[in-house]
């Protein structure tokens with residue numbers, strides 16, 4: 001059978017839908033999309049009807065215009081998922097960020113004096129109150145905070161680190177590499193599993209710039225182990241007149257123990273234990289935007305503020321505005337979205353599962369079945385790496401799981417789950433009840449069969 005020849009580009013552009021597309025996207029983009037749609041017809045795909053080709057072109061344009069950073073549904077069970085952007089901001093922090101985007105703010109402007117002010121000053125009072133420190137500065141993230149401290153205080157000199165704490169956080173953030181990039185010399189002490197106070201003491205000499213303690217964020221060394229408590233290390237450092245820097249990583253402002261998670265020192269505790277400087281992240285357990293904090297001794301903070309790298313790593317007004325509100329909410333004792341997810345009772349998650357189960361079952365492609373399953377959620381982003389929080393997942397099985405996972409990722413609002421033991425798990429801990437309707441609406445465009 002002879003196939004109908006596809007219409008010309010100009011013929012398709014006469015279609016009402018094509019005209020509308022030109023009005024909103026411009027001639028060049030629409031012509032390109034129409035060409036692509038015609039090529040697909042030639043390749044044996046669809047019908048040669050001009051109206052259908054205009055509709056195909058509209059679909060091509062819609063796909064091309066989908067943002068690579070469009071919102072997704074985090075059903076992984078990892079609350080602070082680095083690949084999904086970590087912490088979500090509170091409504092108050094979002095409002096402050098939006099206002100700062102739309103309006104001028106007194107970023108480096110002293111409103112009392114009417115002259116130049118200091119960028120990080122807006123947060124220093126809050127940080128002093130929440131962490132008990134006299135000085136603070138803010139940079140792009142905690143990796144930058146560590147880099148600035150090393151470059152500013154230890155360039156060309158030695159930094160003492162336990163072999164049990166020579167971490168790789170991910171990607172190129174490996175402590176020896178950071179050390180090298182900052183121009184500092186790594187002086188390793190102790191062994192992988194055990195480091196003693198005398199190991200540190202023996203390494204201190206005229207070349208020592210500082211002692212660095214690093215939180216084992218994403219691993220645990222178990223068995224025959226010992227490390228030196230920060231308090232003992234602080235006493236040793238003071239005795240020798242070298243600063244102790246404690247890289248806390250996540251750096252929580254609240255105790256994790258009430259969540260049933262292993263207790264970690266809060267920032268205030270790390271400061272009270274005698275660290276001269278403490279570094280931590282803005283978008284891990286703190287629950288704010290991406291940022292890095294250095295808090296501690298004012299004289300050291302002042303030196304770091306004058307370092308040229310500080311200028312290259314500084315925070316913009318949008319994130320500073322969001323951080324200020326995030327910190328203020330701690331002072332008010334309010335939960336941000338991260339702490340809401342961390343504290344959510346499992347019974348409440350199970351109730352959400354019961355509500356969602358029949359509706360999700362009705363939206364799945366043919367052949368798939370779904371049930372509720374006990375699941376383990378985790379904090380993520382290098383906090384309590386081996387601990388889990390009880391959770392509930394929708395467990396989907398009965399068809400090709402990789403294909404289903406791909407179909408979920410291809411949605412306009414992608415749904416990100418996890419395949420485990422023959423099921424695709426969609427963990428419900430991070431789905432706020434008020435967003436359940438929107439989640440179901442996102443699933444509604446799954447194909448009816450795979």
Ligand SMILES: *Cc1c(COP(=O)(O)O)cnc(C)c1O
Pocket residue numbers: 141142143144146169214215216217218247248249250280281282283291292381382
């Ligand atoms: C996460 C982490 C970092 C890096 O922090 P970012 O804010 O992701 O740059 C550095 N050190 C430790 C111990 C961490 O856990």
